[in-house]
Amino acid sequence: MTLEDWGWSPFFIEKFQSWENSGYLPARVIRGEKNYFRVWSLQGELTVRFTGKVRHKAGGRADLPVVGDWVVIERQPNQRGIIHALLERKSSFSRNLPGTRKGKERIEQQVIAANVDLIFIVSGLDRDFNLRRIERYLTLVSSSGADAVVLLNKTDLCENPEDSKALVETIAGNSPVHLCMARHAEQLDILFDYMQPGKTIAMLGSSGVGKSTILNGMLGEERQKIGAVSQSDGKGRHTTTHRELILFPNGGILMDNPGMRELHLWGDADDLAESFSDIENLAASCKFRNCRHKTEPGCAVIKAIENGNLNSERLASYHKLKDELSNLNQRKK
Ligand SMILES: Nc1nc2c(ncn2[C@@H]2O[C@H](COP(=O)(O)OP(=O)(O)O)[C@@H](O)[C@H]2O)c(=O)[nH]1
Numbered sequence: 001m002t003l004e005d006w007g008w009s010p011f012f013i014e015k016f017q018s019w020e021n022s023g024y025l026p027a028r029v030i031r032g033e034k035n036y037f038r039v040w041s042l043q044g045e046l047t048v049r050f051t052g053k054v055r056h057k058a059g060g061r062a063d064l065p066v067v068g069d070w071v072v073i074e075r076q077p078n079q080r081g082i083i084h085a086l087l088e089r090k091s092s093f094s095r096n097l098p099g100t101r102k103g104k105e106r107i108e109q110q111v112i113a114a115n116v117d118l119i120f121i122v123s124g125l126d127r128d129f130n131l132r133r134i135e136r137y138l139t140l141v142s143s144s145g146a147d148a149v150v151l152l153n154k155t156d157l158c159e160n161p162e163d164s165k166a167l168v169e170t171i172a173g174n175s176p177v178h179l180c181m182a183r184h185a186e187q188l189d190i191l192f193d194y195m196q197p198g199k200t201i202a203m204l205g206s207s208g209v210g211k212s213t214i215l216n217g218m219l220g221e222e223r224q225k226i227g228a229v230s231q232s233d234g235k236g237r238h239t240t241t242h243r244e245l246i247l248f249p250n251g252g253i254l255m256d257n258p259g260m261r262e263l264h265l266w267g268d269a270d271d272l273a274e275s276f277s278d279i280e281n282l283a284a285s286c287k288f289r290n291c292r293h294k295t296e297p298g299c300a301v302i303k304a305i306e307n308g309n310l311n312s313e314r315l316a317s318y319h320k321l322k323d324e325l326s327n328l329n330q331r332k333k
């Protein structure tokens with residue numbers, strides 16, 4: 001195995017340059033546990049912790065290592081080590097974890113996965129199916145710097161999967177959309193087209209949509225625990241509790257993820273330009289440059305709704321996500 005198999009690239013080589021003569025090693029965080037990490041380095045898998053200095057230097061939680069990060073390691077005996085620094089990320093999928101501290105509302109960036117090249121947004125075609133949630137995921141992915149592919153799983157539980165696929169294609173922009181049935185491994189063949197040595201793909205989606213089943217199907221072994229779906233609400237339980245990078249024998253790295261119940265946006269208003277390019281393109285023809293596409297005269301977006309060229313629920317979703325992002329960015333200041 002080489003560092004390149006794990007995603008090492010010129011981008012990181014450059015970030016590591018100042019450590020070149022330190023005697024320290026580059027390593028990738030492949031699994032996070034409560035108090036330590038597992039990393040892969042040219043000296044094999046190591047169990048590592050980070051120094052107080054790394055914690056002290058971190059401006060916030062977002063500056064601490066997560067699965068997918070490249071870190072600078074000091075090797076210790078017994079396959080152990082210490083993280084001295086975090087290398088700058090090439091991409092990161094984050095959400096906002098709002099909360100209160102001392103009675104004041106606050107925002108916080110939580111990085112879910114670092115240095116991911118592609119994200120499979122997995123959605124079930126059963127009761128989980130929700131276009132608005134897929135839009136939210138697509139917006140988060142465009143903030144992350146990774147590409148997106150939408151997987152609509154459980155075709156066996158849906159009468160007209162092709163119709164759902166066509167619907168999703170209307171909101172997915174340039175991102176490909178695929179149907180699959182994870183229990184039939186041969187249906188997953190198409191996903192291998194996205195795998196290549198050194199490329200990292202993360203699977204995201206609600207709990208119970210079949211992420212772990214897809215991963216096992218592709219790997220051909222029961223690597224990840226599969227959740228039983230409760231009869232009463234059709235929802236899966238959280239059986240995947242940690243994030244982990246899994247290296248495929250023929251190259252490529254896949255990350256399974258636990259489901260996320262809350263998915264608050266972390267990004268800039270500009271991120272909608274990609275996930276809502278249809279609306280933003282229409283907006284270029286609005287009479288007023290600062291048109292909010294609500295009640296303004298000469299609004300090309302409203303006109304598209306009147307003509308049946310745009311769905312009003314999609315516009316409502318756009319407004320909602322845009323408000324969420326502008327609230328977030330006011331608070332960031
Ligand atoms: N009917 C059907 N069930 C599936 C399919 N894929 C996964 N499941 C089931 O959905 C449940 C949740 O799967 P799991 O992989 O644990 O979901 P995860 O929470 O996203 O990792 C399990 O009972 C799977 O057997 C599928 O294509 N069709």
Ligand SMILES: [Mg+2]
Binds near residue numbers: 224225239256258
């Ligand atoms: Mg799972």
Ligand SMILES: [Zn+2]
Binds near residue numbers: 287291293300301
């Ligand atoms: Zn307008």
